[in-house]
Amino acid sequence: MLRKRIAWGLMTLASLTIVLVVSRYLTRDPEVFFSEQRATYLAHLGILITHVAGAMVALAIGPFMFLSRLRARWPAIHRWLGRVYLLGVLAGGAAGLALAPYAYTGGTTSAGFAMLGLLWLGTGVMAFVRIREGDVQAHRRWMLRNFALTLAGVSLRLQTLPLALAFGFDLGYMIVAWSCWAPNLLVAESMLRRRRAAPASVAVQGQVV
Numbered sequence: 001m002l003r004k005r006i007a008w009g010l011m012t013l014a015s016l017t018i019v020l021v022v023s024r025y026l027t028r029d030p031e032v033f034f035s036e037q038r039a040t041y042l043a044h045l046g047i048l049i050t051h052v053a054g055a056m057v058a059l060a061i062g063p064f065m066f067l068s069r070l071r072a073r074w075p076a077i078h079r080w081l082g083r084v085y086l087l088g089v090l091a092g093g094a095a096g097l098a099l100a101p102y103a104y105t106g107g108t109t110s111a112g113f114a115m116l117g118l119l120w121l122g123t124g125v126m127a128f129v130r131i132r133e134g135d136v137q138a139h140r141r142w143m144l145r146n147f148a149l150t151l152a153g154v155s156l157r158l159q160t161l162p163l164a165l166a167f168g169f170d171l172g173y174m175i176v177a178w179s180c181w182a183p184n185l186l187v188a189e190s191m192l193r194r195r196r197a198a199p200a201s202v203a204v205q206g207q208v209v
Helices: 002-027 035-043 045-066 068-073 075-102 107-132 136-150 152-167 169-179 182-208
Strands: none
Touching: 002 045, 002 152, 035 045, 035 075, 045 075, 045 136, 045 152, 068 075, 075 107, 075 136, 107 136, 107 169, 136 152, 136 182, 152 169, 152 182, 169 182
16 A cells, blocks of 8 residues: 555656646747757647647646545546546647657657557547446546556656667657657556456455365
């Protein structure tokens, strides 16, 4: 339990820190933009701000969606936060897809960010559909996958400098377009497999006893 609380705290701290860092984009000051993409961002300013704002909302709310105490004691708040979270994903994902073709270094990077956008939107849709159907467990599984992709915003900023130092900025940026989200999704899938395996293990032990 303590380990889970520490992990949640670190995840929340990282998410909120990135929200604060990227909030400067909302000033629309070109000086704070990614220099290699400044002209592109200025040419698609509305889409950029939509992407940043949506991702900020999702990152800020996401960690609190996994608090079991919030779900149990204040389900209405949990539902409303979930709706706002998914709206953030919708805005951030759709705008991210629109920006992907203009990504710095071109094709490989564009494909990585486009795949992230598609999966981010797709898992969000599945989470929404499953909760509308009343399948709470499936909803939680899709939300875990979705937030793993939301955390790409954190991974991107943690990985960019080390990859640039290791491979040069251009190649490092091409790599991070994939590495910022694919490992996150693999970790989420591993967590889900362990959860599915745990009840089966308990059942087998019960039969042996």
